Amino acid sequence: MxxxxxxxxxxxxxxxxxxxxxxxxxxxxxxxxxxxxxxxxxxxxxxxxxxxxxxxxxxxxxxxxxxxxxxxxxxxxxxxxxxVMAALTALGAAGRARAKARVIAVTGSAGKTSTKEMLRDMLSDIGQTHAAEASFNNHWGVPITLARLDPDADFAVIEIGMNHPGEIEPLARLARPHIAMITTIAAAHLEAFDGIDGIAQEKASIFDGLLPEGYAIYPCDLPTSPILAAAAERAGAHQLAFGAGAELVRLHDMTQTETALVLRAQIGRERLAVRLSNAGAHFGMNALGCLAVAQALGLDLARAALALGRWQPPAGRGLRETVMLDAVEEMQFTLIDDAFNANPASVAAALDMLAALTPAAAQSGRAGRRVAILGDMLELGPQETALHEAIASLPAMAQVDLVHCVGPRMAALHACLPPHKQGRLVAKADELARVAHLLVAPGDIVLVKGSKSSFVSRVVDSLRNLDVTMRNAKGI
Missing domain, CATH: 3.40.1390.10 (MurE/MurF, N-terminal domain)
Incomplete structure (x- = not known):
């Protein structure tokens, strides 16, 4: 083609x-x-x-x-x-102008890429769907996504991110979406903003790119939700708020099991359930937002909910997997790979998921542990020390048995933990990666979470390589 x-x-x-x-x-x-x-x-x-x-x-x-x-x-x-950059932007604009697709733009402090992938899976069940590759969400990623857009695609999902004020609006105007969705507002990139209200205002500028009669979709249960609603009003958009307190797209309840998250929602008069395999509760609101998109597009909601159930967290974003330490003795542990990004809200959500899971009993009879390996949260500005310390007070931490900390910022958390929860404190992820075999035991559930630049993904790789079946397959 x-x-x-x-x-x-x-x-x-x-x-x-x-x-x-x-x-x-x-x-x-x-x-x-x-x-x-x-x-x-x-x-x-x-x-x-x-x-x-x-x-x-x-x-x-x-x-x-x-x-x-x-x-x-x-x-x-x-x-x-x-x-070249200006030409790429122009090529993206031309790609958007010739497309017949219904365009959905997604932003938020957390969950952008996961939600984009949820929408890809949901919409692909309905028609030809184009979506951003990986995290192509910046000043070059958005034009590339638009330039790659097949003119005959039925749907396009564009992810839009930011690090500094003023970045989202021009990208939203380039994408010219029919629907703009905000996943959540949380403390992220605080070093570039005065506070969380400033982050909300920047994220809400995505609504300024909406086409006439477009839909603004946003969470209604946040302290900053009024800022999002006001921005949608100024943009002249149809509004679809979602959450526990929403009128039309309302969360009924969420149930976390060992193998899945079950979300129940009511959209108008229709009751729906979505089962997300190997997912934590923080993905539930993203799925609810996707159902709001389906509502705005006029799709069959039951079909959309079923299609959403095919999505699973990818590597680095909450993927849960079993690592076999001894195939003969059936000794294994559970690894939760959430090492792609981190901010206070996403760390809290990941710890909630860890706390909700029950470790297995090891063959020796010793109960497995809930172990968290946490890397620095970056770009939090002057509040970074206090925000790292606050993790120690999260309710989920009561269920965590041991916390290993990576980086100078996470040292603040380590110091706030009771001695029996204090694991290793290292300056760099490689120091933990080298001793991965000492960090886990059969029956454990191990969460690895940190900002991408903390490189805790290297710890994930080392833990994954402990799998005896993987080593045998490679002939090691």
Whole structure:
């Protein structure tokens, strides 16, 4: 399938094209580039022009550049523009303009990517659905997602994130969604804002990008919900609030079991249940928000609820798995991989899930433990020490047997824990990764949670590699 012709891409960007080429995809990384992709020579840590020749070696159809690099042949198929980033944005705008899809934009302090994937699964059951790759939610990720949008897709899900004030509105206006959803508002990126109200106002600016008669979907049970409602009102949007106190999309109850979260909701006169396998309670509100999207789209709600049940947490975002320590003796532990991101709200939710699960009895008769391995929460500003200390007072901590802490910020939590809960305190995740075999015992449930840059995912990898079945499969 041709996604962009040379003529269409040139018209979209105002650039000059060499050759008559057809591109079937968009790529900014030669490591993941597929034959037929248009390679975008962005400049970040490295100048993308340094990789154009490599892109052609891997089968790129053309390259979006400001000039022909010296190591690229004279007749190479190029789209030459004054500014690559501006051209990518224009290409995204053109991709959005020609699309027939109903567009849903998602933002929030936590749960953006998980909710985007829930919506992908839900909507794919109804029609052709395009969604952002990974966490493509910033100033280049949103244009790439739009530029990759198949003109004939029925639905598109666009994730929009931010680190600083003023980032969401222009991306929302670029996406021009029919529906804009906010997952939650919580203490995240506080170093760039005066407080949580400022975060709410920034997230609510997603509503400014809505098309006329668009829907603003947001949680109604938060202290900052009035800010979201006021922003939706100013944008002239139809409002669909969701939560325990909502009128139309109301949570009835949630039940956490050992294997799933069961959510019961009422939307208008219709009662629905959604079963989310291996999911914690914090995913329940995201699923409720997805049902609000289904309501706004006029979908069959029972079918949408059934499709949502096919979603499971991905690696790094609450994935629960069994690690076999001894296949003969059937000794194992449960690993909860939630190592992709962390802020106070998401850590509290992850600990709630850990507390709700019951450790297995080990073969020796010793009960398993609830173990938390927590890495630094980043970008919290002047309040970071107090916010890390506050974790010790969370109700769920009463059910946690041992806490290992990674990083200088988590040292504040470690100091607040009673001695019998204090596990190891290390400066870097690699120090725990090297002794992963000493951190767990049969029957344990082990949660690993931290901001991405705390690198606690390396501890996850080491714990996962303790699996004897994995080692045998690799011939180790």
């Amino acid at each position: 041709s996604l962009w012709s040379a003529q269409d891409a040139a018209a979209a960007t105002g650039g000059q094209t060499t050759g008559d080429w057809q591109a079937s995809g968009i790529s900014i990384d030669t490591r993941s580039l597929q034959p037929g992709d248009l390679f975008i020579a962005l400049s970040a840590a490295r100048d993308g022009h340094d990789f154009v020749a490599q892109a052609f070696e891997k089968g790129a159809a053309a390259a979006l550049v400001t000039h022909r690099p010296a190591d690229v042949r004279a007749d190479a198929p190029l789209l030459i523009v004054p500014d």
